[in-house]
Amino acid sequence: MTPSLSIATWNVNSVKVRLPQLLDFLKDDAPDILLLQELKCQSEAFPREEIEMLGYNLAIHGQKTYNGVAILSKLPLEDISTILPDDPAPDQARYIEAVVSLPHNQALRIASVYVPNGQEVGSDKFDYKLAFMTALHHHMEALLLQEEMLVIGGDYNVAPENIDVYDPVASAGSICFHPLERAAFRAMLYSGMTDAYRALYPDTQQFSWWDYRAGAFQQNKGLRIDHLLLSPQAADRLENCAVVEKMRKLEKASDHAPVICKFSLNNV
């Protein structure tokens, strides 16, 4: 059997409300590592026991009401950090990083990120979003120098290209598709990160988020804003990637579906 490792990312929009679905996802799809965003609870209130029962180690960075990120991993987590250098608002829980030890003394660095939504183009929150993306980009560049397997997954709140939005004409210049946001995302790719889904499927339109309002999901009016970005060492081992759309179809669904990818660990 070929050794492999699966990594998923999911903005759950409240881990408490989504707990039954989260447990089902962990049982059915069994990712080795799951990156969560929008916990919307403090770290102490995170439902640790139910998830640990399924064999996961946890790294949690929560806060009251908003934001909150976590890493769930079947392999032990080391060097856990919630510091994003030059984070414009470090009081907001939007970043967590850890190191996973793989067989044969190899290391995998993993991070869960929740990029600010930005609310409205030109607003203070939009400037904050761009500043956060710049900080994330610079941190990626620093981590890339380590030349290790690196996976930074999360809700980037940016649809990179026309194919990633349901109506590129109507969406032109609007939040999550503004040229400045797309340029900030592209800068991460130019630095050497690979967009896992798009690398495997250059011409497939596949969204990861659909608005709760106006029957957007039923009409497939969505955006692809949840991404797994890979260092070259990780990209070389990428085997497949998919959006788990069934989770968006459920009653009381998150507005985001998980994105999952699989890596070969042959000859690591």
Next chain:
DNA sequence: ATGGTTGAGGTTCAA
């Protein structure tokens, strides 16, 4: 009137 919906925590804000 930017409508429409969800979640947290309240009688509104963020997404």
